[in-house]
Amino acid sequence: MTPKILLLVNFSEEYGRGLLNGIAKYSRLFGPLNFCRIPLINGSKKDLKNVIAWAKAWGADGIIAQIETERSFEKLLQLEIPIIAQDTKERFLEIPNITGLYKETGQMAATYFVEKGFTNFAFYGFDNMVWSRERCEGFSNKVKEYGFDVYVYQHQKEEMPPMWSYKESSLSDWLKALPKPIAIMTCDDNQGQHVTEACKAVGINVPEQVSVLGVDNDLSICNLSDPPLSSISLNTEKAGFETAQLLSKMIANKDFKFTDIYVEPLHIITRRSTDFLAVDDKEVSKALHFIYYNFKELISVDDVVNATALSRRVLEKRFQSVLKRSILDEINTLRIKQVKQLLIETDLSVTEISYFCGYTDIKNLSRYFRRHEGVSPLEYRKLKQTKLISL
Template sequence: MYKVILLLDFAEEYSKTLMKGINAYSKEFGPWIFCRMPLFHRETVGIDGILQWALEWGADGIIGQLYNKEIDKILKAGIPVIAQDFKERFTEIPNITGDYHEAGKLGADYFLKKGFTNFAFYGFNDIVWSRERAEGFEERLKSKGHQVHYFEHKKARSTELWYYKPSSLSRWLKGLPKPIGLMSCDDNQGQHITEACRHVGIRIPEEVAVLGVDNDEMICDLSDPPLSSIALDVEKGGYDAAKLLDHMIKHGTGAYYDIIVKPMQVITRHSTDIYATNDDHIASSLKYIHQNIEKNLHVDEVVKQVPLSRRALEKRFLEITGYPIYKYIFNLRIEKFTQKLLDTDMSVFEIALDMGLNDSKNIARQFRQAKGCSPSAYRNKYLAGK
């Protein structure tokens, strides 16, 4: 029965979800005994105190947020350690890290599909997960001929509630071209943006559409308006980290690898629920589609919402969105279906009924067409331990 120290930020949804995956592995192959060590130990007793406690307790391993400068002491202790790269990646021990560039590209593609031509990123340049998300975001947009407006959050202000007052951030937001798709490095910073916009009267999502990362539901729902976010496969990352720690305890720390937490999909909430167009008829059509996508929606119903012939609407819709109306409905339906597949334990049949569809075999076939695998295979792919 292993003894494992978890030195994580237990207030954050990311850490809580990580622990779900770690615990799932423990129940399957353990059980393990856990010491949930609050982060303030890192600041009060330091790495020396943490390692001393680990040796006294007889800890078999540590998973946690550690400072890179303390690597020599960590290695000297001889305890298997997996670090969460909350600042920078370690090179001498395995990291729980992420495909941050891919998350940035996913955010860029999301805004491109919504018709945006102006883009911005808000984050930290001195933290790996923010910096690389910004790089992926900018790389994808530059390949499409677009530039990115960038605002760096200063470390000196990280503990202040400065974004509730007039600031350099609010001045930057007011000076951005509108409408604009803005990606923040995580949900916490996304809420900075929504609050700063509210303070200076910038409309979300009409003027600034805001996208976060982590899909921390509490933060996203507290935001005004609710914040869209990129969901990450964190629970599987926790499971895989526990599996790696098990291997390191049994076979030594010589052979290790990083645990890569993958981005899954964008969860759309009100902060991005818009299509960037000045065409009122297309805007009305898109609004109707988004509001009614969980019904068995057809093109004819969309056409009835605007004073245009079907042919005229189809032509303008294709010119502006890049998709025929039926294809846009199809893509959005698959996006909503995927979200329910990952967020609930409903069967394919139950999800189809919930979305007003009476043919579950047809939606399963459409899903395979879009994703390259069956709904059950896709769900299993993102479940911890699969």
């Protein structure tokens, strides 16, 4: 008999769509599973009563749900069928959670900004959502490891938020008071767009004065932002696959010992909102901008030097003083990041990727890649493919 799965998840955003893709993939490979999608419920007595009545009438065997109130889950538990929760305010103890490596996501953002030369940092998010709080914690702790402080603005996430206003607000007041230039991590892409719009409303330039990074890589939000929003891509598809896999086991065996499902951060998609390198040394800044816009070409260290008014020896010294790495290291770091992204997101051969990323010889790429990642490009692709969907 085909298991019947009730889906109470918001699939209008990238996070939920990624989960749905993974759930569907599991069903195709190991199902089929029979799904019923119901719009996300807000926990009202009427909505909850209707959901429970439908679950009983339909004969649901399991539920994957995103509901923010403890009362709602207590009611759903009375159905006595397996439930997996997408965590929101807190993680649930009685049932497995679709949660995330939130602190690691914050750490990734911190390292990204530090490598761009920033010395001022801020976080904008919610203090009543576990995924926001822990991203803030990971970001703040990592920034402090590098020897810097973090300005934090956290507020309450509301179930029915007011219409966003682009005029003067407490957010714009906070942004105006921050030291510049500053790197801001936001808890998700929605809040990232709020920051870019608030900056625009009060005349703060993004990314020259404020560099903004979101989470989820929701294209419908990132590309609507002005300027387009950089974001951390999450491996939600793998989490969706593992969620369907776990729920199937729980349906087959009610005594199955469950563990939480963790959504992993994959990599950072850089768009205009973080396309800035915060360096006080003007000549080093010129060099960095030249590298950033030309690293995919067949540029050399001499080309970088020629973009400045300094000699190679002096520029190399300043690079080491400001960034703690050489000019060639900076070129290769950007190239390797691009290589990693192409290995994960495309089917291009290593030779094609090598050419696209500015390497004249695949052996040079392999040597630098192994130095950075500890494995060859092909080994890296296989490892990442295994992590994306583990069968």
